[in-house]
Amino acid sequence: MPTNVGVVHSIMLVAHVAEYLSFALSVVINGLLIYLIKTKSRKEMGSYKYLMMSFALFGIFYSTIDVLVQPLIHVYASTFSAIMILSTFGFNKNSAAVIISCFNMALTLLAVHFVYRYFAVCWPLRLRYFKGFRTFPCWAFVVMVLGLAWGLTTYFVANESPDKDEFLAEEFLKNYDLRIEEIYYVGSFYFTYDEDGYRRYKLSACLGMLNYTFLMSVSSSIVFYCGVKTYLNMRKEQDNKTKKMRNLQAQLFKVLVLQTVTPVVLMYIPCGFVFAAPLFEMEVGAYANFVPIFLALYPVIDPLYVIYFIRDHRESVKKWFNFFSKIPTSRPTYESRMTLIEKFSLQEASQGAHFSSIKNFIHCEKTLEGNLGESKMRRLPRSAEMAHGAEYVGFCLGVVINSTLIFLIKTKSRKELGVYRYLMMSFAFCGIGYSTVDLITQPLIQTHGTTFTVLTVLSTFDISKRVGALVVALYCAFFEVTLALLGVHFVYRYFAICRPNLLRLFEGFNKAIWVAVVLGFGLDWFLTTYFLVPETEMANRYLANAIMENYGLRMDEIAYIGPLYFITDSSGEKHFNLISCLGMANFLFMVFFSFGTVFFCGISTYRKMQQQLSIVTQRTRILQKQLFLTLIVQTIVPIFFMYIPIFFLFLSPLFELEIGANANFVSISLALYPVLDPLVAIYFISDYREAVKNFFKKCLPKKHSSGLVSTGLVLNAISSTS
Template sequence: MTVPAYLHIVQYCAFGIAIIANSLLLHLIRMRAGLSFGRYRVLMISFSIYAIVYANIEIFTLPVMYMQGAGMIFYVDSVLKNHQDIGLLIAVSYCGCLAFCISMLATHFIFRYIAVCRQHHIHIFNGYKVYLLLIPPFFLFLIWAGAMFVCYRPNEVKRDFYRKVIADLYEEDIDQVAFIAPLYYTHQTDGSVLYRISDLLGCLLSCGILGACFTTCSICAYKTYNKLHDSAIQMSKRTRTLSKQLFWTLGLQTLLPFITQYIPVGLVFLLPLFEIQVGKTMAVPVYLHIVQYCAFVIAIISNCLLLHLIRMRAGASFGRYRILMISFSIYAIVYANIEIFTLPVMYIQGSGMIFYVDSFLKYHQDAGLLIAIVYCGCLALCISMLSTHFIFRYIAVCRLAWKMEVYSTEFLT
């Protein structure tokens, strides 16, 4: 079995979304982020540029990972996979981007902390000095990428260790593909364990960088949050509102990669220490369910937050449209739970397609069949709810006379 085609389709789709979203964000920052944002605009622009660069690096990498024993192999599956020198360079650059991203987020939190809690020091970011905040991310990028190159680069021991599994599962010749691979220890024929110090040091360094950056983010976020909600602090209403918006935006911007990138990366480094195998087998790939569980957590958190914001911020100006907004968020939460009870797996063969339940309900045929058809029915509910949103907006904008009659408070209550 080779790498599933849908995996690369997802990667290409994510690339397209990342390029469009970050290009749009750069345009909005340029057109809408005025003087009230101050020098923070530089960090916002820098992060969007990084995201575009990272998307291109990922598409030149198309990473494939597999855990075996006390190690993990990461190989390049793009057009560069048979160019070992360039492929190795793009692989370590891809890994280095993880350190660059989390350290960039840490600098954002440091900036917000100083802007809110140490306002008398905000002058240190005036002029070109704000660009000095980009030095730590570049420095950590070089450290992480260098550690990957020195500690995890290919050698004969690693090639022999992964040769059979890569040939059997991915139909690749490990002597031809570019890869990096931590291998923490191996079991000798006499039963002893041979520890590989360089690989263990690489793991320690990587986890140390992640831990230090997340600790910085957490401390700055905690102090900034308390300061923004301290009514005794003298701050104009407009400044306080803008600072809260930037704080929550930064929080969501950090939460998403934390769930989708850094928890999986941390597990990738730590699980092989205990010889816990996660990867591709003849069954459903484990990472597919990991993605589903991560999507479930993101959906619950984001929609609960959206419900809170609708309740607190969507005032009378939104009118009865608030009911549709609330309804859709509740639907999204219910759908996320139905999906996690389904864990759908689909396969197309010939002129047919099979859809089966892969959750704990898969051996309960009656309950499993019910949850499967409810899951499918949710697709109709979603598109029809979106249609009602468009109908409401059409009447609200184009048929104002109808709006007063059809969507009056008395009608809906």
């Protein structure tokens, strides 16, 4: 992948700023956390507070290593490299190797923390392995040995070598303006090609990567196993605790879950991507420097969970801010429920005051004189107000931008696009349909106990309960239609690049087959939603209080769908709800099937395109790059705005995370998706981008022409690198 030097330097600057800023914030925030644990922790926390202190000390240790190394990550052909500039702190290559080996010591220390937590909750008797000065050297020895294993692999297997120097010297000079002697780097050179074009794997590099992978797998497996077992054990014993202790345990549960998820997302997954990318010859280049940014953020984000979710710590911080800012600790608010006569005059109330507003209030019933005390005013939570606002904005922008894209595809597309332009148009039409259904449904989302619900308020469009359930099911079906259509896009690109003879499957009446496949996925999701996770009497009893508390709505005023993962029998024992679990299993299968298709076709297409770049014409090569870059970004957008929020929503009830109405962030992200998706195609395909740019040129006054010329030059420079 050709890299823009300006963009590369910007990424490097962001990475280095993130490292310095994270070091400063990590020392401050983790230092604050240590103080709070020392002075504000309850006695009930016992030895657990020392574990949290060790987490804080670990964060300072990790950020110190990160700011010393200031790594640059580069992926090129069949190699990846972690680079350290020697002149930054005056290190030589031997000292740099020692510091880089500390990375695995940090991961091992993280695993030891989870082992301690596991013993403290599940096997208290085994805490003797962490007590006294005799046990400390043993754990320190474990950390040092695993760090040494990483360091020896780095020094003897992944170290610099003449063949790697020769292969990478020009790449480093071109991207970073650095000579080999100015840096220390480690990394793997997986394979080369012989004269016949066959791969020849380098045994030492592959063994080194196996060792890296093994060490990371041991650490991540310990973190995951101990984290899950600790969480389940804490949930099991919660019923035997006092109310005060249960509240404290609930706070610690949330901290535990987030402290397990955070290193997975910010450390293990980015590192796993860097390790795997060269095997597929993904020319990520200097853009891989997003990984150091993630690694730098970890020690800052981790202590914030403890400060925020543990009430005593949070209240202490709030008091400090209130003291320094002189802001009162409370502000006047309306009661969440009040009679009309309390809010309006007697005359207005007796005449039947009635209003409905998406901004402040969700519903206000008419009332007659003599019955003024029965009608209530219900205030929406702020998250729901934001969700409704996003839905209206998403609908308006979605219709305008997708319509613009359809016009551009119809009038500005090259002949080389062929059938693919119809696929892009289908995406745009799907975006309009999705945002329309989203506006009609105006879904509100909440989690409570072992369930999540997607609900719509019947009075919004004055519909019946049955129609409301159908609308919610249709909304969910459009989600799967979008994912299925994304998969079909990747299949088409795979056929066009890797199997041209199969493109006949997208011609003539065969198009109807693909339409049927997409609609079949949507129908499956619709039927599963409507019949396997519907509204039930048991769910109504379970949710009634939570819906009233969060939204001020009775169950007969809403329609909803959602699984109830567990049911409680007469003896108080919890059992899996088979029907709901089957429905959710089907949902997950459909999502993974779509994502698996995207991943396989995307990787195969990318590798084939790399081989064909020297064969096709310059014009075709530029168009193929634009289309593939568009497709890649159109994959990343739904991952962050659809896959991840939905997976979080699916999984949170399994851990009984009481998110409540705050789960409406999912509605917001889903509402924004049909706005962002067409912008990708308009920006990355140069013909469309130029058409939009020329349109705005004509609309602006001529006196701004000089500015437009310079802007045009910038955009042309960008498009030449696309």
